[in-house]
Amino acid sequence: MALSNVLEIPTSGFNFENVARNVALEGLLEGGQTKTPKPMKTGTTIAGLVCKEGVVLGADTRATSGEVVADKMCAKIHYISPNIYCCGAGTAADTEKTTDLLSSNLTIFSMNSGRNPRVVMAVNILQDMLFRYRGQIGASLILGGVDCNGNHLYTVGPYGSIDNVPYLAMGSGDLAALGILEDRFKPNMEMEEAKELVRDAIHSGIMSDLGSGNNIDICVITKQGVDYIRPYQESEYKDKRQKRYKYGPGTTSILTEKIVPLELEVVQETVQRMDTA
Amino acid sequence: MYCSVVRHQNTRGLRSQLKDSVPVTGMGPQVGAYGVQDTLRSGFSSVKNELLPSHALELSEKNFQLNQDKMNFSNLRNIQGLHAPLKLQMEYRAARQIQRLPFLQSSHLALDTLKGNDESISFEDILNDPAQSEMMGEPHIMVEYKLGMM
Numbered sequence: 338m339a340l341s342n343v344l345e346i347p348t349s350g351f352n353f354e355n356v357a358r359n360v361a362l363e364g365l366l367e368g369g370q371t372k373t374p375k376p377m378k379t380g381t382t383i384a385g386l387v388c389k390e391g392v393v394l395g396a397d398t399r400a401t402s403g404e405v406v407a408d409k410m411c412a413k414i415h416y417i418s419p420n421i422y423c424c425g426a427g428t429a430a431d432t433e434k435t436t437d438l439l440s441s442n443l444t445i446f447s448m449n450s451g452r453n454p455r456v457v458m459a460v461n462i463l464q465d466m467l468f469r470y471r472g473q474i475g476a477s478l479i480l481g482g483v484d485c486n487g488n489h490l491y492t493v494g495p496y497g498s499i500d501n502v503p504y505l506a507m508g509s510g511d512l513a514a515l516g517i518l519e520d521r522f523k524p525n526m527e528m529e530e531a532k533e534l535v536r537d538a539i540h541s542g543i544m545s546d547l548g549s550g551n552n553i554d555i556c557v558i559t560k561q562g563v564d565y566i567r568p569y570q571e572s573e574y575k576d577k578r579q580k581r582y583k584y585g586p587g588t589t590s591i592l593t594e595k596i597v598p599l600e601l602e603v604v605q606e607t608v609q610r611m612d613t614a
Numbered sequence: 615m616y617c618s619v620v621r622h623q624n625t626r627g628l629r630s631q632l633k634d635s636v637p638v639t640g641m642g643p644q645v646g647a648y649g650v651q652d653t654l655r656s657g658f659s660s661v662k663n664e665l666l667p668s669h670a671l672e673l674s675e676k677n678f679q680l681n682q683d684k685m686n687f688s689n690l691r692n693i694q695g696l697h698a699p700l701k702l703q704m705e706y707r708a709a710r711q712i713q714r715l716p717f718l719q720s721s722h723l724a725l726d727t728l729k730g731n732d733e734s735i736s737f738e739d740i741l742n743d744p745a746q747s748e749m750m751g752e753p754h755i756m757v758e759y760k761l762g763m764m
Contacts, residue, residue, distance in 0.1 A: 349743055353672040
């Protein structure tokens with residue numbers, strides 16, 4: 338360890354030492370050829386609705402980094418607790434880390450109290466966390482779950498705003514998805530009808546928005562359990578390779594062959610007994 | 615809609631935050647003996663570096679725990695009377711004294727349990743863990759500083 342005249346121990350949490358450097362770098366790089374790397378966003382369509390038996394959440398699977406598709410099979414529906422799942426839109430790393438933290442906190446709570454967490458608890462924890470960081474954590478989340486008080490669907494914005502509604506869409510494709518949901522949503526729908534409606538909403542988001550695409554994931558949460566269908570529907574535009582590009586053995590002809598045996602002699606042999614009790 | 619990750623370096627706007635927050639040690643000019651800038655230990659002084667933090671969250675994060683405690687204690691005083699925050703702060707003070715020597719990493723177990731930090735995980739537990747810090751203070755200097763001999 339390097340010794341230095343450090344008189345105060347560094348505090349844990351976020352470290353802002355490099356902010357001045359980053360600002361200076363940005364000024365330098367803009368004039369030149371290189372640009373700062375863009376974070377991977379999930380520019381997304383996510384949707385959820387409350388039906389008679391539970392909650393149905395849906396999401397697409399495309400993650401973009403600038404104008405390039407970074408991940409074609411990204412998982413946007415995150416596990417929070419056995420009865421709560423969360424779809425995330427915004428910066429991919431932020432949504433994943435935030436939902437991970439939330440899930441850990443709720444696990445600690447349920448171990449302490451012996452109860453399944455409620456959806457309002459998750460929403461309040463998220464709201465406090467996101468408001469504390471004033472929107473610098475770019476995560477827009479849709480939380481859905483079933484608890485002792487019924488079926489709930491909440492949205493949490495990046496600045497900490499929440500909303501409790503029967504159906505929702507977030508992400509860059511939310512307007513397209515919301516159009517479908519507004520048209521065909523009815524309270525207390527049947528499960529199959531609800532799944533089809535969410536699928537159609539995500540599908541319209543995929544068709545109308547560049548940031549959404551590839552497959553559709555659906556997650557159905559009921560009192561009995563969770564059905565995470567990944568993928569619910571695969572994209573019609575999968576790349577179909579025309580030929581196989583693998584080369585069989587013998588494609589490259591061998592011109593000469595020289596074998597040199599490696600002489601090894603046993604110097605020392607030790608036997609360690611494994612305790613298989 | 616999605617959010618774009620654009621950082622606004624709004625250093626001017628932080629002036630208004632400065633007067634609302636609790637004054638924090640270590641942010642102002644590093645004074646040594648005689649109340650003058652301690653150039654040997656903390657380098658040359660620069661007004662720009664000391665007065666304004668450069669990130670929107672830097673000041674609010676530094677003061678966050680202090681402000682939370684202040685708010686909770688004043689709430690408690692209004693609801694239950696003066697004895698409640700007094701007793702709690704006495705316990706905190708006692709728990710804060712259970713530590714190893716200044717240059718060693720202490721676990722703060724008693725303090726964490728009192729504050730309820732042992733039942734939650736946040737960025738303070740994951741990022742920049744002081745136990746994994748690559749720098750260690752010179753033991754003699756840190757002990758002298760703690761005892762006020764420096």
